[in-house]
Amino acid sequence: AQTVTQSQPEMSVQEAETVTLSCTYDTSESDYYLFWYKQPPSRQMILVIRQEAYKQQNATENRFSVNFQKAAKSFSLKISDSQLGDAAMYFCAYRRYNNNDMRFGAGTRLTVKP
Amino acid sequence: NAGVTQTPKFRILKIGQSMTLQCAQDMNHNYMYWYRQDPGMGLKLIYYSVGAGITDKGEVPNGYNVSRSTTEDFPLRLELAAPSQTSVYFCASSWGLAGGYEQYFGPGTRLTVT
Numbered sequence: 212a213q214t215v216t217q218s219q220p221e222m223s224v225q226e227a228e229t230v231t232l233s234c235t236y237d238t239s240e241s242d243y244y245l246f247w248y249k250q251p252p253s254r255q256m257i258l259v260i261r262q263e264a265y266k267q268q269n270a271t272e273n274r275f276s277v278n279f280q281k282a283a284k285s286f287s288l289k290i291s292d293s294q295l296g297d298a299a300m301y302f303c304a305y306r307r308y309n310n311n312d313m314r315f316g317a318g319t320r321l322t323v324k325p
Numbered sequence: 326n327a328g329v330t331q332t333p334k335f336r337i338l339k340i341g342q343s344m345t346l347q348c349a350q351d352m353n354h355n356y357m358y359w360y361r362q363d364p365g366m367g368l369k370l371i372y373y374s375v376g377a378g379i380t381d382k383g384e385v386p387n388g389y390n391v392s393r394s395t396t397e398d399f400p401l402r403l404e405l406a407a408p409s410q411t412s413v414y415f416c417a418s419s420w421g422l423a424g425g426y427e428q429y430f431g432p433g434t435r436l437t438v439t
Binding site (some may be wrong): 256 | 356358367368373375381383413415427430432
């Protein structure tokens, strides 16, 4: 079974600084997708960024980027120039290629200090 | 477009009662999903559907039933509610297998069983 581990229950960052959230996963598959979702207090799940395992290049979306280390099964999220609106729960998720069952980590609560 | 809508937003059930959580999407997505999120945890897949008339179990299906008679609607039925079903329930939809396509989430239903 695939599992996703987020070892940091809580993180905090000063506004305008950079923070990295960690995620590791366990799989024997070679084709899969990885995701970071943001869940603000409104509870709405919002896709932040995704990475296809076959792509060596790390995904980026504006201030959000990932460090994907396939051999180490690591998928960290870097948030640059942190903003107050980035405060939320962040979930790392894994999905096997052509499979509907997405597995989520337990989440990291990010606080942004003004 | 309203996206993915869920009703009700909140509900309190007594042990042994039954209820149906409603989910609708107006994006003509073939794939729809039901997740539950327990306190301090990530989401877990309950059931999913790849089109009208086709449903399948996810990671935690026990105690739930689903049906998909139309593309738009994907209700989740709880029979004989138990305290272990206290959770926040999210419905989601996507064009295709969520690895390649973004999942769009509803705002969630907070259910308490006492």
